[in-house]
Amino acid sequence: MPPEQERKLHIPMFDMILCLSNAIDLVSPAVVDHHKRVAYIASVISEEFSVSGDEQTDVMMAGALHDIGALSLRERLDTLNFEMMFPHQHGEAGYLLLKNFRPFSRAAALIRYHHVPWNEGSGAEFRGNRVPTGSHILHLADRIDVLTGRNREVLGKVSGICERIEKESGKLFMPELVEIFLNTARRESFWLDIVFPSINQVLARRARTETIELDTEGLLSLAKLFSRIIDFRSRFTAVHSSGVAATASSLAGFCGFSDEDCRSMSIAGYLHDLGKLSVPAEILESPARLGEEDFRIIKGHTFYTCRILETITDLDVITAWASFHHERLEGKGYPFHYKGKELSFGSRIMSVADVFTAITEDRPYRKGMTQEEAFKVLEEMTEASTLDSGIVSVLKQHYDKINATRNAAQAVAYKEYKEYSRARTEFMAGQEM
Numbered sequence: 301m302p303p304e305q306e307r308k309l310h311i312p313m314f315d316m317i318l319c320l321s322n323a324i325d326l327v328s329p330a331v332v333d334h335h336k337r338v339a340y341i342a343s344v345i346s347e348e349f350s351v352s353g354d355e356q357t358d359v360m361m362a363g364a365l366h367d368i369g370a371l372s373l374r375e376r377l378d379t380l381n382f383e384m385m386f387p388h389q390h391g392e393a394g395y396l397l398l399k400n401f402r403p404f405s406r407a408a409a410l411i412r413y414h415h416v417p418w419n420e421g422s423g424a425e426f427r428g429n430r431v432p433t434g435s436h437i438l439h440l441a442d443r444i445d446v447l448t449g450r451n452r453e454v455l456g457k458v459s460g461i462c463e464r465i466e467k468e469s470g471k472l473f474m475p476e477l478v479e480i481f482l483n484t485a486r487r488e489s490f491w492l493d494i495v496f497p498s499i500n501q502v503l504a505r506r507a508r509t510e511t512i513e514l515d516t517e518g519l520l521s522l523a524k525l526f527s528r529i530i531d532f533r534s535r536f537t538a539v540h541s542s543g544v545a546a547t548a549s550s551l552a553g554f555c556g557f558s559d560e561d562c563r564s565m566s567i568a569g570y571l572h573d574l575g576k577l578s579v580p581a582e583i584l585e586s587p588a589r590l591g592e593e594d595f596r597i598i599k600g601h602t603f604y605t606c607r608i609l610e611t612i613t614d615l616d617v618i619t620a621w622a623s624f625h626h627e628r629l630e631g632k633g634y635p636f637h638y639k640g641k642e643l644s645f646g647s648r649i650m651s652v653a654d655v656f657t658a659i660t661e662d663r664p665y666r667k668g669m670t671q672e673e674a675f676k677v678l679e680e681m682t683e684a685s686t687l688d689s690g691i692v693s694v695l696k697q698h699y700d701k702i703n704a705t706r707n708a709a710q711a712v713a714y715k716e717y718k719e720y721s722r723a724r725t726e727f728m729a730g731q732e733m
Contacts, residue, residue, distance in 0.1 A: 326578035339363030369393025387415035545569025546709035575604030
């Protein structure tokens, strides 16, 4: 069983940010490119406001991820209302998700307060904390895009947008930023860039060339962050990607993969369900087995994982490992119906890791299987030429070590999920007082 070819990874972090932004947009067609458009608007305003280059990068990064804490369809659609019922909840949730990843820590602080109104200057603070100017830039940029809407015939709406924003100067928005916006709004190119279909190209033109590149370790840390965003939408999926990543990496090691490739396998495990951001939380938490319609929605998630990750060329091997975990050797998997030699050894490992982790976890409609029950399912799948029998044999041979690794990883993930849930609940309780 030969290991995959080892590859050194150096991925521009901004490419991964756009990748995550695309994944978050899967929640609804109504929000597609909203993050990126806000990133562009905020970048232009921050440049005109003469903030430093590093701060401009932070503002653009924060714009590309600013609604990351709105994990449900209802929350995301609510962000498109000019006036929101509970505007600070998703900002706090986004901050909690991002704050511990060092390259995002400053952007996380901007996201935390991006709906704080200026209120004649009292918005310089919120709950006793200083609100960064970048948060007020994000707030203004976010509301500009909401008013702009989806229609590409934007120039006819400019005067109305400017009137609405100017009306809120000093109340919702910082007056100095409104003045900069009104000057910028005179340029047709500003508006045409906002609605330009290739917004990625617009952002790439503005992104600073020294944007951090991620090696394998850096990408692994970022992939762990992605997995929290994917999994923390439901208590029933809160530790799934961590379990798959640990199982797949451990299995790969016992199959002869190098340390570097085992780390890449772990990255693929953390990213394998990226496309599940397209699946409503109500389906993830359904107390019964999925009906045919819901299962059709579920079947799209690996397709979206593939299409989102494949935009980054240097991730091609990891993309294959992550995206094909529901393909089967006999060709009856989904969504591509690859079979046999079309599936790389790494993809086969991921399939076994995903099935093993899924059947041993608790789900809304059943308890996790015992070791004996899990082996029975895996054996039946190998007999049906669904899973690779050699990889299942490795799992059985080294079960104690692999399962211990999985349990340890999931224990850490569960602790993080509980801390996130507690902090978010405490914030929401304070907001309602």
